[in-house]
Amino acid sequence: MxxxxxxxxxxxxxxxxxxxxxxxxxxxxxxxxxxxxxxxxxxxxxxxxxxxxxxxxxxxxxxxxxxxxxxxxxxxxxxxxxxxxxxxxxxxxxxxxxxxxxxxxxxxxxxxxxxxxxxxxxxxxxxxxxxxxxxxxxxxxxxxxxxxxxxxxxxxxxxxxxxGQVTADSVLVHPAAYPLTTVSPGIAYGRLLGGNLSMIAATMGTPYEIDAEGAILFIEDINEPLYRIDRLLTHLRLAGTLHKLRGVLVGDVAGVDTIALEGLLKQTFASLRIPVLAGWRSGHCDPNLTLPMGALVRLDAGSKTLVLEQDVVIK
Structure with missing residues (x-):
């Protein structure tokens, strides 16, 4: 934890x-x-x-x-x-x-x-x-x-x-019809950053790459077979990005077998000993839930919850 x-x-x-x-x-x-x-x-x-x-x-x-x-x-x-x-x-x-x-x-x-x-x-x-x-x-x-x-x-x-109906200390609602998977349990606090995995990797080495220090990384993708997801994650690992993270939230990875993806996630993040939660319905999927990028959040992979730690809009 x-x-x-x-x-x-x-x-x-x-x-x-x-x-x-x-x-x-x-x-x-x-x-x-x-x-x-x-x-x-x-x-x-x-x-x-x-x-x-x-x-x-x-x-x-x-x-x-x-x-x-x-x-x-x-x-x-x-x-x-x-x-x-x-x-x-x-x-x-x-x-x-x-x-x-x-x-x-x-x-x-x-x-x-x-x-x-x-x-x-x-x-x-x-x-x-x-x-x-x-x-x-x-x-x-x-x-x-x-x-x-x-x-x-x-x-x-x-x-x-x-x-502004979702405020600080709110648990972000996730549809019960789409079960989440705890890849690695634990609790992490940090800024939620990321998005499309291919685009995150494409900006590495530029002045616009992800500021991963202390972040909760969110990733999603579409039309990328498992070996390419592996390659993209390996790119981030070799670039030193993954070692800066506090946790990982995995969204929809369309077209990839969920069991095989879970195995890859375990291989990739096991040595980092950070919480990893998979299956969040955000990305190229239906439904497509809204996530606040840059906001402080608390990820509890064991209880399968994501909680806002700040207001993201001001009324």
């Missing part, structure tokens, strides 16, 4: 809560996708919110949603737009790493607000965590998740987190 650290961890700054009747901005910082704007507006209106779609959402540049300039301008514009209360990404795919060395992190820090996405958006979560220092949200995207009719926990987890 890992005791609560005697030194104080500096929490990431919470962001303003999504207000009633708030305005949610949509950007496409990675790949393109066709958006049914009328359907999206109606979906948000039915839940009491309005939508602002930024120009790059309607563009396509090969495998990118518009040029780097267009996507970067939309990112900056969404943060500086004082009417926009939260920012959700259209989809993942690929494209966010191309923006990292051009982002004005001071601009983002001075206009902090909820920012939501996963998959390729992981690169932005890692970079914002390191250089802007406010909580972001690994959660559903507009097209595949919210408009994709995923199970209700996807929506309720998303709105409960952003509205």
């Amino acid at each position: 890992t005791a609560r650290p005697t030194h104080t961890l500096c929490p990431h700054v919470p962001v303003p809560a999504l207000p009633p009747a708030g305005l949610i901005g949509v950007i496409a910082p990675a790949g393109p996708a066709a958006l049914d704007t009328d359907k999206a507006i109606a979906w948000m209106r039915a839940r009491g919110y309005s939508l602002r779609v930024f120009p790059g959402v309607y563009e396509k540049d090969g495998y990118l949603a518009g040029s780097d300039d267009v996507r970067l301008n939309d990112l900056h514009a969404a943060f500086t737009d004082r009417e926009v209360d939260a920012i959700i990404c259209l989809r993942g795919g690929y494209g966010t790493p191309r923006l990292l060395d051009r982002i004005d992190f001071e601009l983002l820090r001075n206009n902090a607000k909820p920012f939501i996405g996963y998959s390729d958006i992981t690169a932005l979560h890692l970079a914002i965590s390191r250089y802007a220092g406010f909580v972001t949200f690994h959660g559903p995207m507009l097209n595949a998740d919210l408009l994709g009719d995923k199970q209700k926990p996807t929506e309720s987890s998303f709105f409960n987190m952003l509205r």
